[in-house]
Amino acid sequence: MEIVTITEARRRLDGALPSYKANIEYITPGQALGRITARDITAAQAYPPYRKSPFDGYAIHSYGQKDYEVIATIGAGVVYDGPVAAGQAVRLMTGCAVPDDCDTVIPQEYVNRHGARMEVTESVAQGSNIIPIGEECKPGAVIIPAGTKLTAGALSVAVGLGNYRLPVYVKPQVLFLTSGRELVMAGEKRHAGQIYNSNAYLFQSLLEQYGAEVTFYHVSDGPDQLAAEMAAVRRLAQDKDLIVSTGGVSVGLYDTMPQIYEALGAIQLYNRITMRPGSASYGGVIDDNGHRILILGLSGNPSASFNAFHLLAVPILRRLNGEKDWEFPRITCRLVDGIHKENPVDRFVQGRLTYEQGQPVFTPNTTLTSSALLGLAHTNALAYIKKGTPTLTAGATVEALLLE
Structure with missing residues (x-):
């Protein structure tokens, strides 16, 4: 078992894709919200394009x-x-x-x-009150630089300056897998010992939020279905840029995801991380005739996989998308409630970052276990507690990663 720090895990994953360059496509403004510009977008015309009156x-x-x-x-x-x-x-x-x-x-x-x-009835100087052609910009001026996420405002600017086909990076292709016979999808009948597959909805939504084109498949982890599921995953993994899975990466008898990845020809980068929650983790890479597919096997526990996803998957997705900034903002906050946990390894505590009298404060979730679920409904930040830090009382200062 190769155990690494979160920093080392990120370094190895980053090194597995050293020279990736996303493909470019041209799309209409109606398709472009949230996409990343692959080239500078320039003004096709002056703005305003004619002399105009600022009022009646x-x-x-x-x-x-x-x-x-x-x-x-x-x-x-x-x-x-x-x-x-x-x-x-x-x-x-x-x-x-x-x-x-x-x-x-x-x-x-x-x-x-x-x-x-x-x-x-009032005096007005000759030449007043006419907005000249090109007051805001001249034709050919860069209005949206390459690497910019296209917001509603950015799309408005692009269209207003005469652009119709916008150069963006092609969405990364992601295979998302959940694992476990205990999981049932929403709307299906749940038997004793089973839970609803909340991860399927959590991570497919997050992957799409961060710009991915997602293919979903569920692996049962049943021994009698392993061969068929390996074949299905192999088929679905073709031409993907990234595989993300939840569950099946710990040391249980039915944790089969590393076995499936090995069958796909994956080279293991690590298989555990020194952090809580989220230590159960697998990193790997498949070299498919020169096309590299990164693999992130995350814990099946919601809180643990949520943390690992944001710390590991999001920087990769942003890179695959062509974004310039990969990191979440780090904000120094005051703790609203204490965090009474021992910290033998680095800990990332879920909670909510808000402001009181203009100052950032962090309220940790009530339940801080790996399997906690309810807190995800309002989590917008992770408080970073360094290895060896004593338990923290209310009012202590922490650094938080703002996820929104």
Whole structure:
């Protein structure tokens, strides 16, 4: 059994994929939310693309008199392309294109309107109140750098600047496996000794949240089905970038996942980690004719696998996705409640990070065992407690990894 620290496990996994470069595809903005840009996205046009009015008002040819003839009224999206002579004005709405002959916009609040004529009541400098072409950016300017996660705001910018096909990294292909005869899926009948397969929903959702295209399969761990399940996993693993499994990696009689991985030709990187919860773990790599598939075998216990997933799988997924930043933010917090646990190894405590009077505080979950489940509903951070740290009382300072 090769036991390593979490730092060493990450180093070995990272080294197993040293020169990975994700493939690139072009997709529409409607498909792109949450994807990672593979190339710089530039402005296809100036913004704004025409001279426009910042508010409702009157566009005039020049300023120097008080009384004007209103020759047209236009709304947004309409262009007045006729001549506008001195002493004439065009009524326009916010965002309208200013007619070519006009050099000033008078706010409507500065005008008294009398039928087809209007009188200017306030002084306005000539050339005022016109937003010029390209005020925000010129054509060709980089508006979204490569390696950026496309948020709703970023998509708005990309579309607003004339982009329709966006260059993004192809989603990593992940095979996700759960293991155990004790597991039944939601909606199925549960017999004595069985539990619902909450991991199937937890980790498929997390994998998709972090940008993966997921294929799911359940391994029963029954000895009479092992050969058939090995064949199924081998078939499903083809062309995948990553395999993630929960359960079957400890030292029980029916913990068969390492055996399955060995049958797939995996090279073991480690098979236990010195941390709690989450020590039961397997790391490996398959070299499939030059295509490397990383393997992360996680504990079947929800809290343990949740921790290992965020500490090991998320950095890999972010790398496969082409993201620049792989790490979670680390925030120094004050403990709301004490953590009365011995720490012979590094410990990662689940809980919730919030703010009180502008200061970060961390509230640990009530149950801190490997198999705890309920706390996952509100966990957004992991408090890191270094090996050898004494038990901590309320008010103590801890460092927390913010997961959201």
